[in-house]
Amino acid sequence: MEAWATSEQVWQGALIFARIGAVLLMLPGVGESYVPPRVRLSLALMISLVLWPVVAGGLPALPASLGSMVGWVIREVVVGLMIGALLRSFLTALSTAGEIVSLQTTLGFAQTANPMQAQPGTTISAFLMLLGTTLIFATNTHHLFIAGLVGSYELIAPARPLVTGDFTAMAVKTLGDSFMLGVQLSAPVLVFALIFNLASGLVGRVMPSFQIFFAAAPLSVILGLSVFALSLGVLGTVFIDRYRALAQVFAGGAGG
Template identity: 40%
Template sequence: MLNLSLDWGPAAAFVYMMLFARIGAMLMLMPALGEQSIPMRLRLTFALLLTLVLYPLLSGLIPARPQSLGGLIELLFHELAVGIIIGAIIRITVMATQVAGAIVAFQAGLSGAMAADPTQQGMQSAVFASFLSFLGITLIFATDLHHVALAAIYDSYSVFTPTAPIMSEDALQLVLRTVASAFSIGIQMSAPFIVFGLVFNLGAGILARLMPQLQVYFILMPANIMAGLVLFGLLLVMMMGWYLTAFENHLAMWRG
């Protein structure tokens, strides 16, 4: 019994370390769960506890402890790389709100209005982009999509097993497709504002040609801002519904 206890301790620590490497890396980049506004100690504690919860379910998937230090480091970096790749790809998905917010701000004439974005490590962005990003994170919690994100962490072990080699080329292609998809979703979210901007600017240009003595910019600029705010309020539900659907589909990709 004494030998069993001595053998069990290092093996359990090895399995726990391998699980924490991937789970911690994914949670570090996961939207809603890995935001910089959440205290670092709280995020670390959550990652450690989640690893402990998933330990009985995933311990059988971790290979035996390598006998050499090089094999141990190689397996550790494999799990870190998989966690970072998956977390980064999901993080890229939520950047659709940044694209949509920047387009909305430009078309509404408020592209110069900047605000600190809590979801982008305190960096400044257009006020519409900051609002949409923060609202998106709030809706992820409100609609329980963070539960799907936690399930995706568990299901990632069936997609990328610890013994399988890292498919770097496939990962790069997936990153490119995710960037294109995030940009496409941002364009689709802000499509009504693109049409509004084209019509409004075309009308302003025609008016300026018909009445050269009229100061079109100073007259129509407040109207542009007001119309943009009204349109934003009317279409906000549609925009965020489209965003949540796209985010759920990306999470479902890791579960299927």
């Protein structure tokens, strides 16, 4: 092994790979179940080799005992999973928006396989999740992931104690913001549904003999989806701006 790399270099590479591999396991797009594990591992190895000259100086020295080595590796895996979980959890904003739109357009019963969540969900929710992942790569937001991997070694340095309280507070804040954003993204359809239901109820009271349900049900679907389609451009723009802001929290460490 000494002919190719010293034991210290192998140790540093293993630590970097542990964090990078854990992050890629959770990242949107790359960490999905339909991506072959060999592709994820190969990408993690390549990124680890690229980042090694940049972050090797801040890594701890090779421990003398096996227990210490295992402890450091587990710590880096936990840090990687924490970072990846934060970046993935913000995608729940699109899932929330899709569920609200489906309920307001009476399409909540239309279930389909959601490849982003590996479980059934509403059709609109699955569409928005795929749209969000596409926007991340189409707008080169995934480049911020690479910068965030470098910045994470300054924000959460391996030599410093792991502060789980800060991560918990940030995770709660991220989930709260994602839920609020989901409601905001579905606001046009919510406003339409409120006005439409009030108008339907008024017509039903004024004309009791008129079968309002048979007229309101198809109109609710057609008009609701029309409003959703018209607001789709703004929805995608607002989401990707907020997501880039979250990714820049980690990328800011690299810029600093």
